[in-house]
Amino acid sequence: MSTLLQVPLPTEEKTYIDKVVAERLGRPGALLGILEAAQERNRHKYLPLEMLRYIAIKTETPLSRIYSVATFYSLFNLQAQGENTICICRGTACHTRGSRNLLQGARLDLGLGLEDGEADGNEADKLLLTTPDQKFTVRTVACFGQCAMAPVVEVNHRICGHATERTVQREIATIRAGE
Amino acid sequence: MAQKKLSIRIDGQLISAEEGQTILQAAKANGKYIPTLCALDGLTPVGACRVCLVEVSGVDRLFPACTTPIQDGMSVTTNSPRLTRYRRISVELLLIERNHVCAVCVSNGHCELQSMATAFGINTVEFAYNYPKLSLDTSHPRFVLDHNRCILCTRCVRVCAELEGAHVWDLTSRGIHARIVSEMNEKWGQATSCTSCGKCVQACPTGALAEKGWAVEEMVKNLGTVTTLVHRRGVEV
Ligand code: FES
Ligand code: FES
Numbered sequence: 001m002s003t004l005l006q007v008p009l010p011t012e013e014k015t016y017i018d019k020v021v022a023e024r025l026g027r028p029g030a031l032l033g034i035l036e037a038a039q040e041r042n043r044h045k046y047l048p049l050e051m052l053r054y055i056a057i058k059t060e061t062p063l064s065r066i067y068s069v070a071t072f073y074s075l076f077n078l079q080a081q082g083e084n085t086i087c088i089c090r091g092t093a094c095h096t097r098g099s100r101n102l103l104q105g106a107r108l109d110l111g112l113g114l115e116d117g118e119a120d121g122n123e124a125d126k127l128l129l130t131t132p133d134q135k136f137t138v139r140t141v142a143c144f145g146q147c148a149m150a151p152v153v154e155v156n157h158r159i160c161g162h163a164t165e166r167t168v169q170r171e172i173a174t175i176r177a178g179e
Numbered sequence: 180m181a182q183k184k185l186s187i188r189i190d191g192q193l194i195s196a197e198e199g200q201t202i203l204q205a206a207k208a209n210g211k212y213i214p215t216l217c218a219l220d221g222l223t224p225v226g227a228c229r230v231c232l233v234e235v236s237g238v239d240r241l242f243p244a245c246t247t248p249i250q251d252g253m254s255v256t257t258n259s260p261r262l263t264r265y266r267r268i269s270v271e272l273l274l275i276e277r278n279h280v281c282a283v284c285v286s287n288g289h290c291e292l293q294s295m296a297t298a299f300g301i302n303t304v305e306f307a308y309n310y311p312k313l314s315l316d317t318s319h320p321r322f323v324l325d326h327n328r329c330i331l332c333t334r335c336v337r338v339c340a341e342l343e344g345a346h347v348w349d350l351t352s353r354g355i356h357a358r359i360v361s362e363m364n365e366k367w368g369q370a371t372s373c374t375s376c377g378k379c380v381q382a383c384p385t386g387a388l389a390e391k392g393w394a395v396e397e398m399v400k401n402l403g404t405v406t407t408l409v410h411r412r413g414v415e416v
Contacts, residue, residue: 049363062346063362063372064336071351 007054014054016041021058031059031069035076044080044134074141082130082137084175086168087154090127091143099151103127103140105165109172110136135179136172188254202233202244202255213257214266214298216273216291216384217332218245219402221409222341227332229269230295233257241265263299270295271304276355277311278327279385285398286386292330293385309355316361318368322380322390324359329387331357335379342408347373359387381405 007014020037024030034055039047047070056066070076088094088103107114112129127140146152149161155171182197189202189211196205201224206213216228226246233244234256241262244255256262273279273292281287313326333350336359340346347370351360361370380388382405389398 052363062340062349064346064349064360067360067363068349068351072353 007050007057009050009054013041013051017051017054017058021055025059031055031061031066032073034059035066035070039076045085046077046080049078077128079128080130080134082134084135084156085137085139085154086171087139087141089142089144089146089150089152089154090140091147091150093143093147094151097150102151102153102163102165102168103138106138106168106172109169110138112138136175185249185251185253187249187252190255190257196249198249200249202242202247202249202253203231205249206244206255206257211257213244214295215245216295216330217334219334219338219382220406221412222334222337225333225337228273228330230266232262232265232269234259234262267299267301268305270299270301271306273330274301275304275306275308277309277313277329280327283395284328284386285389285393285395286328286400287396289396289399290386291384311355316367317391318366319373319375320368320391321375322367322377322388324361324367325387325389326358327387328385329359330385331359332384333359334382334384335359335388338378338382338405342405342412343374343376343378345372345374345376348379378405378408 017034017038020034024033027033035047038051038055039045042048042051052066052070053063055061056063059066070078086106088099088106090099090103104114106112107129110131112131128137129139130137141154144152144154144159146159146161149159151163153160153163153168153171155175160167160171182199184195185198186193186195187205188194189206189209192209192211194205194209196208200208203213203215203218203224213231213233215231217226218224218231224245226243229243231244232241233247235242235247236254236256244257270292274296279292281290281293284290287293311327315326316324331350333348336346336348336350339348347361347367348359351358351364361367362372367373377390380390381400381402383389383400386398
């Protein structure tokens with residue numbers, strides 16, 4: 001029991017997780033659902049390490065296993081996310097349709113600079129940048145499975161196909177105007 | 180209940196094997212050699228290294244012997260120019276992925292990857308080296324982890340989870356970024372679930388996990404300690 005008490009989480013968070021775990025445990029793929037629910041509830045849409053630790057204890061999953069699952073799927077974030085997420089596909093189809101320009105455009109529009117990530121050619125993996133005011137997060141995925149509509153950009157979980165730099169600019173402007 | 184017997188052919192020889200066995204198990208039981216890197220007796224096979232590829236007649240694609248269950252009437256070929264080529268490529272890909280600099284490795288001369296490369300006559304590689312910049316974890320009082328030598332066979336992960344029951348290790352991330360991690364990316368020395376039993380070190384085929392205090396060529400692994408334990412625990416091999 002002592003390990004449980006050591007996890008510094010607010011009681012209501014613990015109660016919520018306890019409920020979700022009780023509902024799902026034993027079903028196939030339970031861990032994924034539990035992690036997703038925990039992330040959805042988090043204000044910054046991410047899974048803090050204490051949360052992972054608590055879920056690990058509650059589900060009797062080894063810590064390394066839970067960390068492995070949470071880092072394998074690009075759905076899960078281990079860092080705090082901005083209020084709005086712009087997710088740009090860097091898969092092959094979208095790449096050939098110019099998604100690099102979309103990514104660079106979005107980064108410039110949001111004042112995120114172009115320094116990191118680009119140079120080492122790693123941006124197809126998990127690039128994740130958040131503006132200092134926590135309003136926007138720009139991230140990449142390696143294919144949405146919507147290649148026919150390439151290049152694809154996802155704005156707050158809404159898919160925009162055949163996107164251009166103008167589309168991205170307009171989306172950002174709309175979100176800014178709406179605040 | 181007695182296992183159902185199946186008849187299969189391995190390299191033309193008729194063999195009777197038990198239902199549920201993998202091709203590798205059936206081959207081993209009958210004294211046939213199939214090269215392996217990630218498979219280890221008594222641990223769940225994962226098919227990570229692709230060195231054990233075999234041909235099954237009537238099917239075009241190759242099958243990893245360690246994870247493919249046998250089927251009645253199956254005819255398996257364990258050696259052919261095509262297989263040698265594919266196995267070679269698998270080993271070459273492992274070699275280019277990290278920094279396998281044998282000359283300065285504690286496991287030089289006692290490394291399964293090195294032996295495999297020698298067995299396939301690999302002295303050059305067809306692909307460009309990756310030269311990733313990877314870290315070393317020396318935080319454990321008795322052991323070291325060198326990501327530069329890791330081939331991600333996950334033998335350490337499985338031996339720790341399945342034999343020791345501690346599950347200190349697992350894989351994080353995907354693809355080229357995949358790494359072995361202890362607990363939640365903790366330093367190994369800080370991992371509270373680690374019992375310092377050293378099974379992962381003995382199970383590691385390369386110099387990625389080693390005991391401290393050894394110089395180049397001095398880390399001789401004792402895989403026997405792991406396999407003896409498997410037998411003693413009555414794990415089906
Ligand atoms: S490559 Fe972008 S959706 Fe498939
Ligand atoms: S031994 Fe079969 S894939 Fe590694």
